[in-house]
Amino acid sequence: LIAILTKMVARKFSVAVLVALVAVSVSAEAPNGVHISLTEVPNTMRAMWSLPNTPVASATSGYCLFGHSEQSILTQSTIGSPYTYTDGGFLGSLYDVVLENLVDDSVYFYKCGSPSSGFSNVFRFSTPPSRHTAEVKILVWGDMGVDNPVSSPKHVQAAAAKEIEQSNFSLVINVGDTSYANDYKPAENNSWVGDQYWREVESVAANAPVMLCPGNHESQFDFAAHLNRTHMPVVGTGPLRRFYYSFDFGPIHFATISTENPNGNNTEQWLFLQEDLRKAAANRANVPWIVVFTHHPFYCSCLLYKSSRCGSEMDTYLASYEAMFNEFGVDLFMAGRYARHQTRKQQPPRHCPSRCGQGQRPARPR
Numbered sequence: 001l002i003a004i005l006t007k008m009v010a011r012k013f014s015v016a017v018l019v020a021l022v023a024v025s026v027s028a029e030a031p032n033g034v035h036i037s038l039t040e041v042p043n044t045m046r047a048m049w050s051l052p053n054t055p056v057a058s059a060t061s062g063y064c065l066f067g068h069s070e071q072s073i074l075t076q077s078t079i080g081s082p083y084t085y086t087d088g089g090f091l092g093s094l095y096d097v098v099l100e101n102l103v104d105d106s107v108y109f110y111k112c113g114s115p116s117s118g119f120s121n122v123f124r125f126s127t128p129p130s131r132h133t134a135e136v137k138i139l140v141w142g143d144m145g146v147d148n149p150v151s152s153p154k155h156v157q158a159a160a161a162k163e164i165e166q167s168n169f170s171l172v173i174n175v176g177d178t179s180y181a182n183d184y185k186p187a188e189n190n191s192w193v194g195d196q197y198w199r200e201v202e203s204v205a206a207n208a209p210v211m212l213c214p215g216n217h218e219s220q221f222d223f224a225a226h227l228n229r230t231h232m233p234v235v236g237t238g239p240l241r242r243f244y245y246s247f248d249f250g251p252i253h254f255a256t257i258s259t260e261n262p263n264g265n266n267t268e269q270w271l272f273l274q275e276d277l278r279k280a281a282a283n284r285a286n287v288p289w290i291v292v293f294t295h296h297p298f299y300c301s302c303l304l305y306k307s308s309r310c311g312s313e314m315d316t317y318l319a320s321y322e323a324m325f326n327e328f329g330v331d332l333f334m335a336g337r338y339a340r341h342q343t344r345k346q347q348p349p350r351h352c353p354s355r356c357g358q359g360q361r362p363a364r365p366r
Contacts, residue, residue: 029054031062031095031113031120033198035205038128038247040233045099045125045209047077047112048231052092052195056084059093060117066099066110070122073109075099085228087221088181088191096231105129123206126170129250131286136250139169139208142295142336143215145180146196153200161203171249172208175336176215176259176295181225183217194225213256214243215295215336223260235276238268246276252289253280259296265320273321277328290330297335298322310338 031049039046047064059082067073078100082093095112102108106127113119129136139160144153163169179197184190198205211232218226223243233245243258255276257269264270273292280290298317300310325333 030118033202034112034120035210037209040235043102048096049112050092050094054093056082056093060114062095062114063097064110064112066108070109085224087224089189090191102127125207131251133250137169138171140173142175143177164204164207172210174210174212175293176213177217180217182220194229213295214258214260219260236272240268244269244272248287253287254291256293259294281328291332292330293334296337
């Protein structure tokens with residue numbers, strides 16, 4: 001650029017030419033951190049990415065091209081206008097587009113970007129399997145930042161990328177605490193952590209839909225990064241509708257709520273989950289499994305945290321949800337938060353309605 005400026009001054013080129021050249025240089029940033037997720041509309045897939053160093057004023061509309069093979073990436077997604085937010089000092093552009101008219105249980109190849117910024121690498125994903133699928137493999141992670149816990153994210157990311165590359169998993173569930181951006185100071189300049197996180201997990205998140213719930217580390221700036229960098233299905237109409245949702249994936253019904261927002265008895269989230277599980281239980285003949293995930297755990301036996309934090313939380317959550325889970329037969333509950341591996345299998349519930357364990361359910365997949 002210095003050499004160009006020298007020649008321009010020597011030849012007395014106009015300032016307008018300089019501005020044009022600089023604008024071209026700025027807008028040529030490649031898509032960063034492509035990631036996909038399911039939407040509330042069947043047979044669609046959402047794709048999102050960022051241009052961290054390209055202001056919205058300099059960015060152009062973006063889209064994805066997709067097809068059933070690398071040689072037939074011709075179908076265009078919806079067109080996404082660049083948007084932004086300013087918390088954490090973010091000055092770049094974000095994109096959110098939807099790939100439509102997809103066929104279930106199929107493989108698609110795609111790339112995202114624009115002619116001006118260029119396109120991403122080609123990625124691939126599988127659409128949700130048939131409800132009659134006998135085996136569904138899902139990758140679950142949580143509490144993973146760019147450096148927190150120290151060193152282990154890189155190992156998890158590498159192992160997950162290898163599994164995804166070998167088509168061993170077709171769905172990722174993230175149980176919260178994404179990137180740990182709020183651990184980085186100064187707060188007014190930590191948005192780069194979100195850019196780095198999605199760039200690090202791109203080999204996973206661009207090749208399998210990532211469905212997530214917010215954790216306590218996403219609460220900074222009133223969840224600005226969570227709400228702008230990710231977009232989960234919207235199935236409610238209340239003020240917290242961006243924080244809870246459900247979806248079917250083959251023979252499994254998933255539901256999640258935010259433990260970082262009001263969720264006690266008769267709150268918006270509690271009423272959503274009660275009605276959602278009621279419908280899911282009535283639909284077991286078609287979708288036999290019911291799975292719920294949150295960030296804070298509802299059960300805790302960790303001696304390190306039980307007396308100080310998760311013990312009292314457990315009592316509060318179970319008072320609100322355990323009877324509901326038992327009534328509608330939730331098969332699996334997953335959570336993060338305390339970074340201690342704990343499992344509870346066929347434990348007798350503390351508050352079990354008289355009909356617990358009775359009746360027949362459709363056969364579960366492996």
